[in-house]
């Protein structure tokens with residue numbers, strides 16, 4: 001049996017709407033992401049199981065589940081002679097969270113199928129397959145969850161980027177606090193509130209911020225880079241969809257947060273600081289003030305490993 005883990009990711013990373021995203025690893029060492037287990041099927045037919053903490057949100061027909069759709073697509077279009085398999089999605093991320101939940105299932109499923117069938121697809125082929133599925137559910141073609149989820153790190157990604165993704169250097173001191181408030185916000189819905197067009201001024205600001213952020217990361221000037229982490233494209237239109245976000249945006253800088261942003265399309269909040277003590281204070285404030293009984297908050301670092309095959313026993317500690 002092969003078990004493939006795909007980490008949660010934070011799309012946009014404040015400064016790169018649809019073009020920048022980071023993979024996340026809780027400092028506790030626990031896994032925050034979906035797992036796909038795949039093995040040969042004894043029945044001679046493909047089998048699908050969805051388990052895990054958030055499986056009940058995907059309790060409908062298996063045909064509605066992205067991981068099952070990946071299996072069907074892979075057999076029809078990539079490897080028709082692949083042996084019959086039993087594929088289990090362990091759904092450990094909440095759906096509609098802003099942590100790249102749909103990307104996580106898609107990436108884990110395709111990576112597991114590629115390994116099981118020994119198809120050895122290239123990075124470009126896999127990312128293209130993954131982006132097709134992300135596009136179907138979210139209402140826009142964006143790589144800012146699938147690329148970091150698959151490759152790890154902080155990725156600048158898009159159709160015009162060579163191989164669709166380029167890893168940026170990051171500061172080892174970054175502490176990323178991600179707080180999921182416990183309710184869902186559908187990505188397609190959060191994209192529908194965005195303006196279809198933006199002004200020349202806004203476009204130029206966006207280009208400046210993202211290009212300067214990228215150049216500063218490459219020259220190791222991380223403090224200047226994070227000073228540019230501002231989202232003028234999506235946050236102004238989305239913040240009213242996220243109860244508590246505006247209050248957190250005011251409160252968290254007083255606790256040392258250098259950036260407070262919406263993670264992906266929300267409702268997860270992303271806060272960045274360089275101090276462990278401040279990260280703990282931010283995490284405590286969010287637990288007290290931002291979450292309902294279904295929410296969670298984790299202090300994370302950037303996950304530089306991305307999607308990977310788990311060793312035996314490694315899947316035991318789920319965040």
Ligand SMILES: Nc1ncnc2c1ncn2[C@@H]1O[C@H](COP(=O)(O)OP(=O)(O)O)[C@@H](O)[C@H]1O
Nearest residue numbers: 065066095096097098100101102105137186187
């Ligand atoms: N395995 C899966 N993981 C996540 N979402 C799935 C999965 N299978 C189907 N879906 C559907 O895809 C949609 C994903 O919603 P979206 O808001 O894009 O999630 P997220 O922002 O967490 O990626 C939901 O309608 C959900 O029911």
Ligand SMILES: N[C@@H](CCOP(=O)(O)O)C(=O)O
Nearest residue numbers: 011018098099100187264265
């Ligand atoms: N760039 C996308 C990111 C969506 O991330 P998700 O985790 O909410 O699916 C957007 O902002 O719409």
